[in-house]
Amino acid sequence: MVFALYPGSFDPVTKGHLDLVERALPLFERLTVAVAINSSKAPTFTVEERVELLRAALPADPRLEVATFRGLVVDYCRQQGIGAILRGVRTVSDFEYEYQLALTNRHLAPGIETVFVMPSVQYSYVSSSLIREIVRNGGDAASFVPPVVERRLRERLRPS
Amino acid sequence: MVFALYPGSFDPVTKGHLDLVERALPLFERLTVAVAINSSKAPTFTVEERVELLRAALPADPRLEVATFRGLVVDYCRQQGIGAILRGVRTVSDFEYEYQLALTNRHLAPGIETVFVMPSVQYSYVSSSLIREIVRNGGDAASFVPPVVERRLRERLRPS
Amino acid sequence: MVFALYPGSFDPVTKGHLDLVERALPLFERLTVAVAINSSKAPTFTVEERVELLRAALPADPRLEVATFRGLVVDYCRQQGIGAILRGVRTVSDFEYEYQLALTNRHLAPGIETVFVMPSVQYSYVSSSLIREIVRNGGDAASFVPPVVERRLRERLRPS
Amino acid sequence: MVFALYPGSFDPVTKGHLDLVERALPLFERLTVAVAINSSKAPTFTVEERVELLRAALPADPRLEVATFRGLVVDYCRQQGIGAILRGVRTVSDFEYEYQLALTNRHLAPGIETVFVMPSVQYSYVSSSLIREIVRNGGDAASFVPPVVERRLRERLRPS
Amino acid sequence: MVFALYPGSFDPVTKGHLDLVERALPLFERLTVAVAINSSKAPTFTVEERVELLRAALPADPRLEVATFRGLVVDYCRQQGIGAILRGVRTVSDFEYEYQLALTNRHLAPGIETVFVMPSVQYSYVSSSLIREIVRNGGDAASFVPPVVERRLRERLRPS
Amino acid sequence: MVFALYPGSFDPVTKGHLDLVERALPLFERLTVAVAINSSKAPTFTVEERVELLRAALPADPRLEVATFRGLVVDYCRQQGIGAILRGVRTVSDFEYEYQLALTNRHLAPGIETVFVMPSVQYSYVSSSLIREIVRNGGDAASFVPPVVERRLRERLRPS
Numbered sequence: 026m027v028f029a030l031y032p033g034s035f036d037p038v039t040k041g042h043l044d045l046v047e048r049a050l051p052l053f054e055r056l057t058v059a060v061a062i063n064s065s066k067a068p069t070f071t072v073e074e075r076v077e078l079l080r081a082a083l084p085a086d087p088r089l090e091v092a093t094f095r096g097l098v099v100d101y102c103r104q105q106g107i108g109a110i111l112r113g114v115r116t117v118s119d120f121e122y123e124y125q126l127a128l129t130n131r132h133l134a135p136g137i138e139t140v141f142v143m144p145s146v147q148y149s150y151v152s153s154s155l156i157r158e159i160v161r162n163g164g165d166a167a168s169f170v171p172p173v174v175e176r177r178l179r180e181r182l183r184p185s
Numbered sequence: 186m187v188f189a190l191y192p193g194s195f196d197p198v199t200k201g202h203l204d205l206v207e208r209a210l211p212l213f214e215r216l217t218v219a220v221a222i223n224s225s226k227a228p229t230f231t232v233e234e235r236v237e238l239l240r241a242a243l244p245a246d247p248r249l250e251v252a253t254f255r256g257l258v259v260d261y262c263r264q265q266g267i268g269a270i271l272r273g274v275r276t277v278s279d280f281e282y283e284y285q286l287a288l289t290n291r292h293l294a295p296g297i298e299t300v301f302v303m304p305s306v307q308y309s310y311v312s313s314s315l316i317r318e319i320v321r322n323g324g325d326a327a328s329f330v331p332p333v334v335e336r337r338l339r340e341r342l343r344p345s
Numbered sequence: 346m347v348f349a350l351y352p353g354s355f356d357p358v359t360k361g362h363l364d365l366v367e368r369a370l371p372l373f374e375r376l377t378v379a380v381a382i383n384s385s386k387a388p389t390f391t392v393e394e395r396v397e398l399l400r401a402a403l404p405a406d407p408r409l410e411v412a413t414f415r416g417l418v419v420d421y422c423r424q425q426g427i428g429a430i431l432r433g434v435r436t437v438s439d440f441e442y443e444y445q446l447a448l449t450n451r452h453l454a455p456g457i458e459t460v461f462v463m464p465s466v467q468y469s470y471v472s473s474s475l476i477r478e479i480v481r482n483g484g485d486a487a488s489f490v491p492p493v494v495e496r497r498l499r500e501r502l503r504p505s
Numbered sequence: 506m507v508f509a510l511y512p513g514s515f516d517p518v519t520k521g522h523l524d525l526v527e528r529a530l531p532l533f534e535r536l537t538v539a540v541a542i543n544s545s546k547a548p549t550f551t552v553e554e555r556v557e558l559l560r561a562a563l564p565a566d567p568r569l570e571v572a573t574f575r576g577l578v579v580d581y582c583r584q585q586g587i588g589a590i591l592r593g594v595r596t597v598s599d600f601e602y603e604y605q606l607a608l609t610n611r612h613l614a615p616g617i618e619t620v621f622v623m624p625s626v627q628y629s630y631v632s633s634s635l636i637r638e639i640v641r642n643g644g645d646a647a648s649f650v651p652p653v654v655e656r657r658l659r660e661r662l663r664p665s
Numbered sequence: 666m667v668f669a670l671y672p673g674s675f676d677p678v679t680k681g682h683l684d685l686v687e688r689a690l691p692l693f694e695r696l697t698v699a700v701a702i703n704s705s706k707a708p709t710f711t712v713e714e715r716v717e718l719l720r721a722a723l724p725a726d727p728r729l730e731v732a733t734f735r736g737l738v739v740d741y742c743r744q745q746g747i748g749a750i751l752r753g754v755r756t757v758s759d760f761e762y763e764y765q766l767a768l769t770n771r772h773l774a775p776g777i778e779t780v781f782v783m784p785s786v787q788y789s790y791v792s793s794s795l796i797r798e799i800v801r802n803g804g805d806a807a808s809f810v811p812p813v814v815e816r817r818l819r820e821r822l823r824p825s
Numbered sequence: 826m827v828f829a830l831y832p833g834s835f836d837p838v839t840k841g842h843l844d845l846v847e848r849a850l851p852l853f854e855r856l857t858v859a860v861a862i863n864s865s866k867a868p869t870f871t872v873e874e875r876v877e878l879l880r881a882a883l884p885a886d887p888r889l890e891v892a893t894f895r896g897l898v899v900d901y902c903r904q905q906g907i908g909a910i911l912r913g914v915r916t917v918s919d920f921e922y923e924y925q926l927a928l929t930n931r932h933l934a935p936g937i938e939t940v941f942v943m944p945s946v947q948y949s950y951v952s953s954s955l956i957r958e959i960v961r962n963g964g965d966a967a968s969f970v971p972p973v974v975e976r977r978l979r980e981r982l983r984p985s
Contacts, residue, residue: 324740
């Protein structure tokens with residue numbers, strides 16, 4: 026049985042991410058949702074806040090854990106004895122990028138396999154960046170993110 | 186732990202298919218490679234021959250079995266208690282077709298998830314139909330199919 | 346104000362087609378849903394049956410009519426004083442094919458514009474051919490086609 | 506009959522934009538070309554300059570007006586009683602991005618439909634950013650933008 | 666300096682093909698336009714007719730010749746001392762198919778390189794099959810094929 | 826016979842670039858690998874360093890030279906009497922971007938043709954940016970770049 030990693034920036038976690046976790050959970054013995062620490066981007070939420078929102082939004086399940094990692098995804102997998110990387114694909118652009126990443130990771134760590142699952146079609150068109158754009162412009166993101174995230178997004182991006 | 190189905194026409198099995206099986210085998214408790222019985226196509230090999238070639242080419246592994254099925258993939262999965270459908274994706278065209286198929290299957294059977302794995306890049310450009318075309322025109326397909334299949338393809342498509 | 350044509354084979358009409366008609370209807374003064382008479386294909390339903398199913402499935406609306414045409418779409422538009430061709434696009438493959446068709450039609454008839462609308466995301470992955478495949482294999486197509494079409498499909502493709 | 510909005514950054518307006526307006530104008534009762542006020546980007550021309558260039562380049566037509574808007578496109582449409590959003594698509598990448606945007610807008614405002622029209626093939630490969638790049642490097646953009654824009658682009662990007 | 670082969674079915678030759686030949690001619694010492702003899706398809710014109718139409722439509726140039734070949738493209742190249750295969754790409758679907766073909770040919774004959782050139786944008790949306798469809802339906806194909814081909818197409822596809 | 830230009834940022838040169846040069850060299854009388862001087866980007870290596878790494882990595886061949894250029898590619902080609910622009914394409918996204926660029930360049934300089942060659946499949950998924958990311962995160966890039974580049978990348982991106 027295999028341990029899996031679901032890496033991402035989760036800035037913030039969306040209903041699309043949660044849907045993917047729910048679909049993938051039965052496939053693995055343990056699933057670690059891991060926030061990548063990437064110093065070069067300017068995120069909306071800090072790594073700590075993103076972890077906290079993930080913890081609040083994810084279902085309580087002994088097979089599920091939240092973590093952070095720095096450096097290459099495959100190095101983290103090797104340290105943790107993780108054999109599969111989980112990724113969602115929604116669009117052709119997603120697919121091409123994920124394909125290149127998966128082949129690069131396979132080259133760097135031949136024993137670790139990337140596994141793709143498709144999110145529910147009702148979340149297929151929403152990305153974290155589109156959601157931030159909606160909230161920044163005064164729109165309602167409640168259909169795209171869980172309530173706790175929706176409130177925090179409004180506080181962060183629409184302060185006045 | 187999950188039982189998985191790798192459905193296809195396998196007319197004939199290629200090194201790309203074998204590579205995918207090898208990659209996916211550690212992810213599942215049991216993996217059934219299943220030839221779809223589709224009366225409307227004119228195949229190169231009969232269903233029985235395709236099963237025989239799969240048996241000859243696949244590694245001996247207690248988790249691995251070969252089967253045939255008629256009708257909807259999801260109906261066969263439900264009958265057999267299978268929770269995951271395995272598919273390989275290599276190209277954008279593959280991806281779009283598989284995406285539509287996966288969403289249709291999810292609608293028909295919500296509890297069964299389609300899981301995508303990418304074949305090795307060295308097999309990313311070969312399909313069964315391209316291989317048949319090569320053999321039919323006198324080319325050498327030994328890099329693309331296992332020896333037993335290569336011999337049978339030559340006999341079938343280049344008889345004289 | 347503009348008259349529009351929604352051409353297709355409609356073999357048979359799906360909920361995706363109906364959704365597109367509903368979305369496009371407010372945009373035009375009159376919308377003609379027209380079955381292309383194409384002698385080279387082997388359809389599941391005759392042209393007459395397809396027209397009958399369209400009539401049964403489409404809402405009663407004075408702006409909406411059902412027709413058939415033979416020959417080039419643009420010639421029919423010119424005969425009928427129609428200034429816009431309506432088409433749905435769901436996937437990248439759809440898009441590329443429709444793009445080539447639209448540019449060819451524009452070249453043949455510069456005054457007639459092709460207009461694209463996207464069907465509801467819940468119908469984005471279903472095509473008439475996938476639906477026929479489902480019914481032929483004993484699956485339930487009731488979510489994808491209106492009741493009258495579902496019954497006729499079962500009679501036609503699953504007679505015994 | 507429907508009022509339509511053609512939103513964009515128009516930095517600056519190109520012959521491709523003008524071609525699209527000309528094609529779409531007969532389809533609608535009124536067409537508003539609207540510059541999105543987006544504080545986060547560093548534009549080449551100010552919003553006022555972009556409006557001025559649009560006014561200079563667009564044909565005089567009572568159905569056509571130029572505007573600016575802040576916030577969500579769909580909120581502006583609702584305020585103005587606009588029922589259709591016009592967008593041009595030229596490439597597969599355009600298509601995927603526009604598809605996601607259109608589905609998001611439909612979710613936020615179900616009664617407003619996005620309508621796609623294809624620009625003339627001779628403008629299918631030029632974008633505002635490519636045009637700026639050409640002028641910045643001393644190239645001649647006269648085939649891609651109207652004369653008034655060409656002069657202003659040269660002044661702005663090639664001052665010495 | 667390199668000899669090149671431009672293989673295809675040319676059923677019939679279009680202005681897009683001629684444009685590609687004109688663009689590629691300066692790049693090579695000799696360019697052979699070669700009709701693939703493919704017994705499994707039902708062509709509109711015989712191989713002999715297609716060769717005749719190519720001869721009539723191509724410019725007189727000592728570097729240019731017309732030929733036919735049977736079997737694998739790379740085998741023909743090797744027999745003729747040809748080092749490059751010329752192909753046109755217009756769309757993403759073209760690209761994916763040609764990519765797979767080029768990688769397969771490279772595997773079969775490592776010393777022979779496939780070279781891609783893009784046809785003029787005004788021919789980017791026309792294919793031989795679309796042209797046949799236009800003529801069959803009574804449309805005018807004179808903008809897409811040279812006069813000699815246009816006449817022959819009309820005789821063949823619109824006999825009455 | 827034709828002189829060709831292979832323009833790029835080469836920040837730094839990869840095995841994919843070297844593979845493309847090796848494949849394209851027999852096709853041309855002279856091949857100039859040229860680093861574009863682009864003041865607006867923040868490169869990892871200076872133009873001088875990139876030229877130096879190209880000189881160290883490229884094979885010694887009288888037909889091959891390294892250069893730099895400022896401004897439009899087509900202006901540089903005209904100054905140097907170069908008739909062909911060489912570009913590699915690996916993915917659909919590459920293809921769309923290169924297609925737009927090639928058509929723009931053709932419009933600006935009708936006599937200069939862009940020629941596409943595909944890199945070896947084993948380098949099809951690696952880009953300079955992905956390689957920089959690997960090295961920055963402590964990964965091993967030795968399979969993707971020549972030894973001299975690998976050492977310099979480590980010094981530059983992993984100083985401590």
